[in-house]
Each structure stands twice: as C-alpha cells, then as structure tokens.
Amino acid sequence: MTDSVRRQQPRVPEDDPTVGVGVNADWKGEPRHRLVTIGDSLTQGFQSLAIFNTGLSYPAIIAYEMGCADQFRYPLYEGFGGLPFNIELLLRDLEARYGRTVDLRETPFALFRARSLMDRVEDYWERGPGRAVPSTTAVMHNLAVFGWDLRDALSKSADECQQRIDAPKDDLIKQMVQNACERAALRVLPTRPSAARALTQLGAAARLGEETDGTGSEHGIETLVVFLGANNALQAVTELNVVWSSDGYDDLSRKGRFTVWQPQHFAAELRKVAAEVAGIKARHVIWCTVPHVTIVPIARGVDDKITQGSRYFPYYTRPWIDDDDFDPRQDPHITGDEARQVDDAIDAYNDAITAEVRQARRAGKDWYLLETCGLLDRLASRRYAEDPLARPAWWRPYELPPALRALAPRPNSRFLAGEAERRTDGGLFSLDGVHPTTIGYGILAQEVINVMQLAGVQFFRPDGQTRREGPVHVDFDRLIRNDTLINRPPGNLDSTLGVIGWADEALDLFQRVFTGF
Template sequence: MSENGENVFTHGPIPRVPVTDPTLGIQVDPSWTGRPRHRLVAVGDSLTQGFQSAAVFHTDVSYPAIIAHELGWSEHFRYPSYNGFGGLPFNLELFLRDLETRYGRDLDWWETAPALFHARRFMDKVEDYWERGAGTAVPSTTAINHNLAVFGWDLRDALDRSADVCRKRISTPKDNLVHQMVEHADDRAALRVLPTEPPEAANLSQLDAAARLGDDVGATDPTHGIETLIVFLGPNNALRSVVDLRVVWSDDGYDDPHRKGAFTVWRPEHFAAELRQVALEVREIKARHVIWCTVPHVTIAPIARGVAAKTAPGSAYFPYYTRPWISDRDFDPRQDPHLTAEQARAVDGAVDQYNYAIAAEVRGARDDGKDWYLLDTAGLLDRLGSRRYIEDPQARPDWWQPYPMPPELGALTPVPNSRFLGSDGTRRTNGGLFSLDGVHPTTVGYGILAQELINVMRRAGVQFFPPHSSTPRPDPVLVDFGRLIRHDTLINHPPGNLTSSLGLLGWADEKLDLLHRALHFTI
C-alpha cells in the first residue's frame, strides 16, 4: 500500500458517479398486509444519533426523530436523552456561550490566563458529571429504542458491542487535571441506547436489538415488526483521517476491537469484508423496507480546510488540508497538522469503493426480492460542497448539479452553506450546515438528510400522517424547516464570540487540544 493509496482501488472507477435511483433500476414487487408495530428504526453512528458541536444532546431533532415527527409517529418513537451539562462528551456551543457570558464577545490578552483556568474548571465539571455524578445513572427500561445509533461506532462495533461489553470497557475513571475529557464517552452513551434490562438483553448488539424489534410482529402485519429500517454505518471507517489529519491505512487487526483504533481509514477490501457481515445480519431483520446510506466524502467537512489555490484548474483538491482557524497566510506545512492533496484524494477514493460495496449489497438484496434502497448521501454532500464545487465551476463533474435548498433555508441570509460556521458577533455570516465541530450537521443540516430519506420512503410507499390523524398526507411530504430553524440556535443565534477568524476555537484547541480530543470520542 502506497501512502496515497492508489492500489486500494479495485471495485470501480474513481471518482464514482453518485446513484440517483434508490432502486438501482431493479424492480421489486412485494405485497404487504397491515402496518408493522415499529414504523421506523435506525442503526448508525453519530450522524444518526444526532451529534452536534462535539456532543450528543439534541436527540429530539436527530434526523430519525425529524422523520418520526413527519410520520405523525413522534409520540411512539423512542430515543435516549443526554441532558446533563450539554451532553456527551463535550458541548462546544455550551462552552462558547459560557465564555461569552463571563468574558464577552472578545477575549482580551490579559483575560487569557483566567479564561484558561475557567475553561479547565468547566471541563472538570462536565467530566465529573458523567464519570462520577448524576450522569452515571443509566435509565432502566425493557423497551428497546428505535434510534439505536451510538456515536463513534463503526461496522465492527455494530456487530460486536453490547451493553455488557460497554460496561466492561468502562474502567474506573481518572480525574485527570490536564486531559479533562469524559473517558469512554461512547460506551457511556451506548448504555442509554442499547437494552440493559432484563439482564439477558444486555448482550444484544445494535443489530441484535433491531432484530428484536423486527421480531415484534403484530396482528395487522404478522411478517414484519419494522416498517422502515435505516442503516447508516461506515463514516467512522474513514473519519479519523480528517479529525487526526493523519492517514493510517487499516492492516492486520482491522476487525479486532482492541487493535482497530490504530487505523484512521479502512482499506476498501477490509471495509467490504466488515460490510458483508453487517449486511448478512440486516437480511435477517424483519423489516419491510431497508434504506442504506452511502458514506459521505469526509474531506468535504470543514474540520479540514483546504489551503491555498487548488492543485490545478478544474481540480477538486487543495494542496493541503488543515484546521479551519489556520489561515492561508499563517499555514506552515513544516509545523501545522495537515493532509496533502494526494492523501485527501486517496481517502475519497477509498470512500468511493466503500460505496460501491454498499450499492452491491443493496443490488444483491433487491435481486433476491428484498425491498432495499440506496440513499447516496455521498452525492448529497458533494452537491452541497461549497469550496469543492459550488465556488469552483471548473471542478464540477458532468453529473454535478447544485442541491435545491428548501425555501425556508433559501430565504435565510446568508443561505446556509458547507463552510465553517462564522458570526460577526450578532448574526451568522457564513456556514450553517455544519455545527461547531466542523464534522456533524446543524439541526437544519439534519433536516436536509431527513428530507432525502423521506423521499425514498415515499418511493417505497410509506404513508405519512399529520399528528393524531388517520388521513395520509399528500405528496410531496416536506420537512417542516420552519420548526427546525426555531430549534437551531446556531442558525438563528450563534455564539457572539464565534468570529469569522475562529480565533477563540483555535485558542481552545491550541491550549486544551479541545476539538481534537472531543471528536476523538466520536470515532
């Protein structure tokens, strides 16, 4: 394997052309009776759990919860909550607003020392809450959640981790005075997602738990317990490359839970091997419709900002990718963390191969008569990529078309885009689709994903209802983006100290290694 990964590309041409037909052109004509008890179940990672700004806390507006609301089924949709201290592992939005309350919009040089002390005290309180305080109390319930996603989990975790495994992984926490971050945050989060009662249920994995819901058939549909199952796994098999700004290709041990943490991006053949095991388990789940999401190109996320002019006219890639608060003028490849254009291209190429493998699983299932669908979230994000395509017409491939923003978002000033969130101290001046960690969507960003999934569900014949009504909604079924905008504080009221230079975030990352260590728990 060379550093730029040329010889991993074995499953299809690079770059890959996104799939626009969720059926892959394969006709399936199933017949259904009645309606399953569980209208929506989702298996995935941080993107499905509703992670934002380095924490999981807004689970009530995760994309599955948004879909459940539009289904008219939100009162029945079960999901975990993480309300204490802004969620797990560390809420950057809450942190910035706390600093703004104490020090105002601008942090002057003489305030940096007390601000650093205050930041460490804030981090210590968060750590204590989840490791030794009220956050250690796990709600006891025998009802299995419908949102079964856990941040930080990859394909292997979906196969192997259970509540019992997570409990064993959580050792006695250390009250570290320097590296103050909640230890085993993903395992702690999983204990609120996966079943823990009765005791024998604590050995169920994500996929096992979904299978239990599938087995919960009723009189109206004696065959399926789940109407629509969404599977969105795989981003964490590549995401660490842009979070760590380091490319380490998977090798022996990629499928070992104790050794896989050494790798930041999976070779396509390793990804395909893991995916095959996941797909075999999903085939056994009693769900009418299964929607698989492809893996987005992680290099589009603004956590890794392209530096300087692109490598050539018409290229999609910048010479280097570094942190968004490091300006072109200040960037020094000898000192600053970065990826090269060749590495970014190789990671994207590997992700393309992941998505060929996902499409192949969907194609095989449809050939076997299963009502599986493909949502090409990679193509969706590519159509929203501001610096890669929107601002550079020469780089656009033949298939590319700009994503049509929902009218409510198109009416905002500025229209949300995929750049890092910026503010002038009173209002948003840039970004809006990604939250403060530069990896996970804002609430309205999750709404776009929910809308695309709703479109596929309607293609599958899933009916949507107004709340407390038995009359189906007419097409098109549209997400209530007005409601989401009201919920989205980053859109309508960003922190006043989040200036366009991102200086405060850069300071926090330099002094506290804050963003890197917070995101490390999501992958």
C-alpha cells in the first residue's frame, strides 16, 4: 500500500457512540419515516451468494422490533432463490437428487444438474419474469444495494443502472446473471415518476427526508443508518488479489479494476458522502465502521500463525483447501503481509468515519458511531477467540444473547459445517463465507438498536401502539425459527466445503458473483 502508515497494533474500537461529544437537541413532532438505511449487501440482507431474504435483513429486523414492520418498505427478489445465485438452493437441489453425498460416478451428472439450475436462474432474471421491474412511486426505506461502494452511492441512479445492463448472452459455460447488481438496484431505487430515475441512494433518502408536511417535525426521517465502505476493500479477499486504487478510483467505469482503496482515496469519497448525508433531514444518523474483511471465513488462514501471538497466518486461501493440500505456487491466495496491509487501510477508513461523526456532532448534528469493525473483531474465532496471545489489550469476547448461547454448538465465525443434518461448526456466516446468517444479522440489528435507544428512539410492540420500556432485545427465537441454515440445514452439510469447492472450481461461482460486486 502506498502512502500508508503501518500499525503495530490494530485500531482501538471507539466504544462510545457519541465519540465523546454531547449534542443538545429539542425535537418536535414525529418524523414520517421512522427508519431509513443506506448501504451495501450487509444492509440489503445478502446471504449464500444471493439476495432473497430481504424481509430478514437487519433493517427489517429492527423495523419489526420498532413495531413498524408493516410500514417499512424493502425490495423483493423471490424468483429462483434470489439474485444472482443461491448456494443453499443448489445444495438442497443436489441433496434431493443425490442424497447427502455426491458419488464420484455421479459427479458429471451433478455438474450438469448444477449448470441446468444456473441456466434456469439466468433465464428467469435476464429474459423471464425477473426482468420486469415493479412499478411504484414510493421510495424504499431500505435503500441498500449489494456490491455498492462509496462511489456507487454518490453516482448510481436507476437511469445509470439501466444503461449499464448489457444485452443478455446465453453463454453455455458462464451461466451467471449478467449485471446482477444493476438489476437488483432497479428494485431499490425510484423508477417512477421519470424524474425520480435520476435519484441516487443518497438522493432517494433526501427525498424521504423532505416529507415533513403534517408531522410537526422538521425531519422526514427519524433514524438514518449509513453502512458503506466494505466493498472498498472486500474484493481483496473474495478475489484473493490485492490491487490498490490509483487514478480512476472515483470513475464508475474504471474503479472495478481495484480491490482495495488507498486511505486517502477512501477519505476523499467519504467526505463527499458525508456532505450529502449532512443535507438529509434525518433526526438521528448512525454511521457504521467498516469490518476487517480478512476475518470472514471465505479467506482461511493457512498453517500456523506467522509468529507466536500474531494476528496473521502466512497465507489466506479458500476454506475448502486443506493445509496439507495448499500450494502457494498454484492455489489462489494473499499473503499475511497483504492481509495486514488491507487491515491497516480499513483502520484508516474507520478513523476517517469517526472523524466525520465527531465533526458533525461538534456542529450540533445528532450523529452516532457504531463499531461494527470492533463487533466482528470480538466475534473472530481464529484470529482472537482461539488465540489468547494474539488478543490486543482492549479485546473481550462478544457475549451472545441467551437464545444463541443455548444452541449446540454455540455459533461462531468459522465456515458453516455439519454432519447428519446437524450443524457442527460456524453459524454466524452463511454459505458464501462473507455474509451473515439470519441470526448473524440479528446480532447486527441488536447493536443498531442499542445505539437507537441511546439516541432516545421509542420502540413499540408489533401493534405499533404499545410502548416498550427498558432495553429492547431482538427476538432471537423468532430469527432461529426463520434461519434455515440453523434450524434446517441441508442434509449434505457434512460435505458442504467439498461441494462448494467443487462448484467453485467447476462453475467459477465465487469469482463470477463477487467480481460483479
């Protein structure tokens, strides 16, 4: 990384959402829109390489706990298990046809079946019913789009996305939905009336903020959550390739070749985003820090750590490649030093986000900081939880809510695994090794709720009328019932890594999906 400062220790999380700056505010009236979110896949509710469970995204979970779930608007992706390709759907399809394991003699047939499923998914979204965009004049409350970074939030509108969708090609080998991010965005961003098609994520939120008539409030939005920046570094681990940003980082047509933004480029983009957020009429704004992407299980550390007490392994590769089989001359990987550099950059990103929040609070705005980076660090199994010598002085394990502590085994940040239709490891990350399971999103929802309560946001029972007193706790029993990877995992979960590794090698699934990010 050029122009960087190497840190001897990881950044200390900012545990005070107010960043030590008080704000005096006298709120009047009730904003029309209680919750609006701007973000990427983590806010949209992406799981197992697809967006499909939007009703269980962390914003939707929060809306449920606020008693306004019926009023909270979010897009739907109901066809063929979501967009672009749902690995859980693939595993269940293979299980229905071949049972818990795919015999070596059945591999060619299983490959053909997987390609057939991919072809049907591709046809649905490119040529079939999924191609039609629902027509509505209402602006979504969850304005997140998977794959988007700071520049996308600043520049992409429905018109821009429509122009970027190429004519469908029925490729017999590369059977993946083309322009999946743009197709997803057209269900998020306003498309009617025609003038609204020029609105970006930020512009759409500003439109909601202006809807104050008859509410007695100067703000149209009560709480705005901004969770952007992960995709300014995520591709370093999803592609296992570190390419630092340079000229063109702020150009929609040129930025795709970079996998990690240099901190000064991130800060420049962040200032522009923060300036637009400052103009949105939102009573409270919660900014989330960027998680360390090197912790997610899609990039597994190989061999012993570099030195005793180190945070890093010599290499990071795919989780389905065993230590004994790993060959750095042939297998995709990044080095431990590269992983450290990516983390250093993310720490600098988070310093910049913290500075924006502090500056806004000093100017009298009711902005807050949510340490999602520190949250993931506290859940990191292999980096800290299983290695006491690697823990920084500030580290302490995250206390899971009682309903999750009661699960056997307790959920952790390892790649999901199972045996005989029972989960044996993991549980916080879905089958793509990047995005949370439903219970994982519940943990994020709980942390946002904690900050909202600090801001004085009132929560209600599902009837929307009865006030909730005291600390608000997410109903994790409800989430467990709705989390199919926890309560009803695929019967072939015992060979999940083998199946996913086979699918990635044969079908190039991960490369095709995440390069679209």
